[in-house]
Amino acid sequence: MRMAVQFWQMEGQPERSRFIAFENAYHGDTLGAASLGGIGAFHRRVAGHEFPITRITDPKELDSLPGFHDGDVAAVVIEPLIQGAAGMRTWPVGMLRELRRKCDEAGVFLILDEVMTGFGRTGTMFACQQEDVIPDFLCLAKGLTGGYVPLAATLTTERVFNAFLGEVEEGKTFYYGHSYSGNPIGCAAALANLDIFRDEQVLENLKPKIARLHGLLAELKKEEPGIYDTRQCGLIAGIEVRRRNGEAFPWAQRIGAKICLAARRYGLLTRPVLDTIVFMPPLCVTDQEIELGIMAIRAATREVLNLVES
Numbered sequence: 001m002r003m004a005v006q007f008w009q010m011e012g013q014p015e016r017s018r019f020i021a022f023e024n025a026y027h028g029d030t031l032g033a034a035s036l037g038g039i040g041a042f043h044r045r046v047a048g049h050e051f052p053i054t055r056i057t058d059p060k061e062l063d064s065l066p067g068f069h070d071g072d073v074a075a076v077v078i079e080p081l082i083q084g085a086a087g088m089r090t091w092p093v094g095m096l097r098e099l100r101r102k103c104d105e106a107g108v109f110l111i112l113d114e115v116m117t118g119f120g121r122t123g124t125m126f127a128c129q130q131e132d133v134i135p136d137f138l139c140l141a142k143g144l145t146g147g148y149v150p151l152a153a154t155l156t157t158e159r160v161f162n163a164f165l166g167e168v169e170e171g172k173t174f175y176y177g178h179s180y181s182g183n184p185i186g187c188a189a190a191l192a193n194l195d196i197f198r199d200e201q202v203l204e205n206l207k208p209k210i211a212r213l214h215g216l217l218a219e220l221k222k223e224e225p226g227i228y229d230t231r232q233c234g235l236i237a238g239i240e241v242r243r244r245n246g247e248a249f250p251w252a253q254r255i256g257a258k259i260c261l262a263a264r265r266y267g268l269l270t271r272p273v274l275d276t277i278v279f280m281p282p283l284c285v286t287d288q289e290i291e292l293g294i295m296a297i298r299a300a301t302r303e304v305l306n307l308v309e310s
């Protein structure tokens with residue numbers, strides 16, 4: 001976001017300073033990232049301190065959004081293919097491509113937050129590849145080091161990169177750094193991780209695992225009355241639990257948390273988003289471990305729902 005804002009300032013369009021983000025989005029907890037977020041529980045505490053954001057639910061809204069086509073928007077930000085913290089909610093197929101098209105038409109940047117989806121998680125190296133979309137900024141973290149060492153990276157295009165080049169006196173420097181920027185251990189872990197992707201054909205090997213997970217989720221939904229919905233994007237699954245009549249449990253009952261605690265006894269350590277159980281195994285997971293994980297969620301769900309619904 002800082003790069004986008006500075007780019008437009010240097011291009012002589014400082015009025016392009018507003019960001020567009022999506023309802024129920026999650027982009028992190030620093031004040032800037034939290035400003036973009038659309039989840040009430042996280043957002044409430046920063047209310048009044050955010051910078052200018054417009055929140056939408058559907059890219060169609062951009063067509064009639066004041067300012068989108070006449071130049072006060074810096075960028076649109078989205079978690080591509082799937083919103084994570086919203087409860088593993090997948091976007092309709094084709095939505096990302098449509099969003100790219102609208103941003104191109106309006107000359108607005110598209111920022112993709114692939115912190116969760118990057119590095120094979122959705123079945124391709126990056127989620128955006130599934131819709132042939134190239135963003136103006138690509139935000140990467142978690143999977144960059146295989147999840148072992150904290151390291152993040154922001155990628156951008158040659159067009160943006162070149163705009164920051166110049167003599168010192170021109171003042172185009174991007175003043176942005178952290179204590180651990182370019183941390184050599186993090187970078188070594190990331191390079192080793194990329195070697196593994198190549199040497200162990202990680203992406204190729206994911207395909208049967210994703211298919212196995214797909215089959216198990218379909219069985220789970222069909223056979224367990226307490227499982228209201230299962231959602232999948234590559235090796236990410238959200239398993240939503242509701243009352244047998246389809247109503248959601250009151251959130252304060254913390255059914256999802258109880259199921260996750262019960263699942264520990266069946267050998268699975270995971271977390272919920274409200275009453276959606278998250279299943280996001282490491283990419284090196286085996287078929288057998290996927291089966292064990294889903295079996296644990298099935299057993300734990302039965303156990304907890306029998307207690308509350310009997």
Ligand SMILES: Cc1ncc(COP(=O)(O)O)c(C=O)c1O
Binds near residue numbers: 085113115116141
């Ligand atoms: C989509 C998405 N964006 C951003 C973040 C936050 O990343 P960080 O903790 O590196 O700021 C997360 C963390 O879960 C995430 O899922």
